[in-house]
Amino acid sequence: TEILDLKMDHVWKLSIVGVLLCLVPGRCSQDVTTDTSLLFNETFNGICESCYCEAGYPYLIDCSGRDFETVPSELDWFKEKNDIEVVMDRNNMFYVSSIDGPKEITKLSFRHNKIKMIAMSAFMELPKLTSLDLAYNFLPTSALTKDVFQGPSGESGYMQLNLTCLDLSYNMIHSLDKDTFDHVEGIRELYLDGNPLQVIDQQTGVALTTLRNLRVLSLAKTGLSDLPLELFDAFLNLHTINLASNSLLTVPAALRHTRKLLSLTLNNNPIVTFDDTSFVGLDDLKELSISEMSKLLRIESFSFGNLKQLKTLHCAYNKKLEYISSKAFVTSDGFSVYLSEIHLNDNNLNTLTSELLPYNSLRIFNAQENPFVCDCRLAWIFDGFLKNLNDNSPQYTLNLDCKHPKSLAGTSFYGISRSDLAPCTGNKDFLSYTMDTEGSQHYTAVSVTVASVIFVLVIVVFGLLYFYKKVRYSPTNPLTQQIRYVKAETDEKVDV
Template identity: 30%
Template sequence: MEYCVAIVFLTFLCVCLSQIENDDTGQPTNTNVVCSVCTCEQHYVDCSGKEIKKMFQEEEWADLNVTGILNLDFSGNPLNILYKVPDLPISKLNLSHCELGDIVDGAFGELEELESLDLSQNHLSTAAVSKKIFAAALLIPDGIPSPDAPKPVFSNMRNLSLAYNDIHALPKDIFMFMPDLRLLDLSGNPLSLIDQVTMVALSDIKLTDLSLASCELESLPEGLLRRQRRLKRLDLSNNRFTTIPSVLGEAVNLVALNFDRNSLTNLTEKTALLSLNKLQELRLCRQSRLQFIAAGALGGLESLTSLYITNNPRLNTIDPGFLTWEDEHENEQTPQLEELYLNNNNITSISSEFLDNWHQLKRADFSSNPYVCDCNNQWMVEVLVPLLFKMDLGGITANMICKKPSDVRGLSFEALQLTNRTLVCAEMEEINSVPAPDMAILLGVMIGIFVTFPIVLVLVILWKKGYFQKWRKVKADETDYEDDDAF
């Protein structure tokens, strides 16, 4: 019996050993090695965060049951250097957070099906992302096609993220193998100043989405967007712009602009925004220095449907006509907004003139502002608050709090509306709040004026008629008579 058990055990051990070999990384190299380390599904392989130090070799993928397009997530592994990625039908490849500082030439050269590549959150420099890493083997080392070279393999590439690396400029011709690239994310790179070489590199592609967020930019060069006629979405958030860049006027087909976290001070009507008549979404949030938005500053944005102006701690004035412009017949127009967010600013009122038709709004937020609840804001109680309730946004009205005057300080607009409160003007409150002693003094002065004025008037009339001169003459004659009697 013991002999049979031993045979069974040895047979089982031999079978296991025949399927497992170890390479120099200590990882198993059997035909199922990938799925023994990673999570494998029909079209998805998740190898993220497995402490893998080297990309699996081509033979290690041999028995992987790939029946179609594959999505491969290799993020969060300490690769440091990326060698050749195996020839697989990979559509999406995630290599973010892999501590990559170098990529060998031709690393992606076999990925003919690749549509999306994420190289974000690594240590890649300008030199590390040259065009050669995307070139097929027959194009290396000089990057010039040989007579036997195939056509560029990245004809399917649509999305490329190089975000949060150490790229100061884009190398020339980096996108030469990606003629149909649509989305490019360069956010978080220390570009500072976009040079001529970078401009040329960008001009080779026709993007729909471009992110230059957190790139330490203070300006954009003229001509940067001149050839980007397909550009729909642009992210310039978290930079150092103090004005709206004039180059935005070149992006005539822009649909969404994110300009959050910059250093705007005053927003006037003379900006490049006025030419963006196809813009649908605009974000101007977290401007730490923004104080004033002038009349017509956002006029002409006839396609605008979503406007975000929030969390600007110094913004205390928004002109009632900041969205207004005149059409060809000199009629005033405002955009047909569906979403309007003006919360967390320093404004004291919401003007009824901001929009022509408030009932077209579907979403809005006006909370957390220091409102002055006087008669000028009565419309907010009677019209705006019921409108917010109708949009199922009643919770917002509870955070619309009165800062002044004193008798309603701390009350919400919801409470004002529910109690049918009629707001009084600040001028009336100031008069009514004068202390009683001061009021008595004021009343005494006014009575004195009304009493003394007729007396003074009578005296002036008598003086003009010579009454006082006659009186002085009579008095003088009496004095002379008394002198004669003395002698």
């Protein structure tokens, strides 16, 4: 009952965390503060007769799911002194025409429409527009020209739009014209996820480098297998890159050219191993995500040693990951990286060494849903660490269970003590453990086994070679009698 009460307490705390996560804003989002005193003081006419309007900061006009084929003309006549957020998601729009107002629009969303074309200078009359969301449409490369993003005309040509966030994810973009962003050079967040780019060609590379102030770049699920080496040379403030769900076999060397990269996502790429060369040059990185990698097997020594500023590591749901070196977080000068948060849940790890990390520095430690062998190698967890973990982050201890030995299979870490752990055989640094005879399973050190086999084979091979030479060149062996060759005096003496 004590364990049950403890788990119920975990569930209650976890539910609170879940509620808080629901409040996290999404891409290009702005904080909306609703002023209920204004809700019924407004004269709702025009656009608010067919859309949902909510007074607040900014003012919200939500026209989602209304089967609109064009932007309602009533929007042009709407008057509001506060900033306005307009949502046109999930309609039947194929074309975005020029929007003449209101001037206070700061955020405009067209997600989940059928848009294939955008009018020239479509957003010219929206001087305060900072966020434009065109995700989940059918925009081709040809629809994204610099003319689409033209600002008001000035003495020296068209002025820049004030866009800081542009979401073009999940369209039909396979490349970008080199001058696509000439009128929106102030963009700080660009999302290109889910487009069939395949490669970052020269045109696309030039277009991206136009955005010198870019902070966030997402290229997830774009079919990339590598990046141009000089791609990030021009970015001075790029701090977040998402390369998830691509075809990367290694960490792109181009990332070494970033100057202030703080967050990197590499989830769901076919990388098999990380080693001491994987993250060279990423000295400022604070958050790394390498989860959902179906082919990841090993994390070798010093893999994260170059990431001296790393604070958060997400390395979860890697179903084949069975080995993390005890020196994976050791730096070149012999010190350890001090993390504050690590997620190792849902991997294929059967143990964790006490030398892996300075665990006392961790604020969050999640290693749930791994097939742990509860033997002496996990003794350190029961020397006070488990209690501290439960006190600080109980939601991450619900599914810390033993997989082996069979006598402890399915038992929560909270249901056993240090004395219940099975004994180890051999060197604790090796994967060496003999299961219950009832389980009839045996774990041995792979390195020891391979070395033994190689040693035996070498002895056998050398023995056979020695025996063969001894027999072949023995003077009593008729097969090895020497044949004398006598040079003929002239060609005529050679018998044919």
